[in-house]
Amino acid sequence: MNESPLLRLLLIFLPLSFLTVGGGQSIISDIHRQAVSVQGWMSDAEFLNLFALSRMTPGPGALLSSMVGWQVAGWWGAVVASFALFAPSSVLVYGLAHLWRRSRGAAWTQAVEVGLAPVAAGMILAAGFTLLRAAEGGVLAWAVAAVSTLLLMFTRLSPFLLLGAGALAFLLLMG
Amino acid sequence: MADGQMAALEVEARPPTAWEIFLAFSRVGLTSFGGGLSGWMMREFVQRRRWVDEGEFLSGLALAQALPGVNVVNLSIWIGFRLRGGRGALMGALGMIVPPMLLAVALVALSGPLLQGPLAFKLLAGVAAAAMGLSLQMGLRAARRAANGMVPVVIMVATFAAIFLAGLPLVWVVVAMAPLSIAHAAWRLRGRA
DSSP states (O other): OOOOOOHHHHHHHHHHHHHHOOTTGGGGHHHHIIIIIIIIIHHHHHHHHHHHHHSSSOOGGHHHHHHHHHHHHHHHHHHHHHHHHHHHHHHHHHHHHHHHTTTOOHHHHHHHHHHHHHHHHHHHHHHHHHHHHHOTTHHHHHHHHHHHHHHHSSEEEEEEEEHHHHHHHHHHHHH | HHHHHHHHHHHHHHHOOOHHHHHHHHHHHHHHSSSEEEEEEEEHIISSSSSOOOOOOHHHHHHHHHHHOOOHHHHHHHHHHOOOOHHHHHHHHHHHHHHHHHHHHHHHHHHHHGGGHHHHHHHHHHHHHHHHHHHHHHHHHHHHOOOOOOHHHHHHHHHHHHIIOOOHHHHHHHHHHHHHHHHHHHHHHHHHH
């Protein structure tokens, strides 16, 4: 088969759009398999490099798709891969937002909002603790996270200040 | 809650323009170092700008997590739509995706290896640890808000335990817990009317 790389990118990332759940971690192993084993676009080490970079840069972690796209076919590759990953699921959410707006104030939307609150709270806390469990730096990371949580809850301190302080603490104290 | 009502009033008073929405989401997208993006979003849109109130934000977040797609992009669409319809949704999603994408690709192109050293590793681990505070404070606020009865507390604890302790997939947990919790909320709201 002599398909263009752009078409390949499109066909690989389109279905992944609907398989993404949460922050995008669910599809990383699939992107890895396609990019390294199936398509042979890059080596294992190159992929891990991109993955590490995607964790460092701000914005959604799923921008790994843009990085892979760029590696394969330059800027157009980045655009096509991102579009394929983000657009289909976005259309679905957009449709639901429409539906929601039309029935605003209806008893069932109120029940959904009130009912989702405790589920959301449990989910958010679980996500936070999962990150803590996996954090680099062990006790130091937990201490920094705890201080940062308290300061964010009880002061109007800028988060940037806290991020800087966290980096400094690790620089000085991490073995 | 008086706080929430005030925020709701301000939301009605002056909806941001599509361009303001794009800029605000870009700002969050470009500055959210260390992860915890939805925590950054809550801080910016609920606490700082008061574009949406806390209850709306949290129910939007739960839906955004349960639906297919990247949750922060889903949430951007949800909030953008709430603020200014279809244009708002488009601008919210583009602001969250495009500027960070340009930055990410530029970084890959320019300085991939530079960012891999041990110094960068330490700095980024520190940033990530501090950024966890954003997720945790959001969770604590959400818990405080949701804990208004025996049943919501049980549902909250069960959701937490199922995901964190039992390691069950998030989607299953939401599919099991959400209908229960919504049914209970409907029953309780009917009793109040």
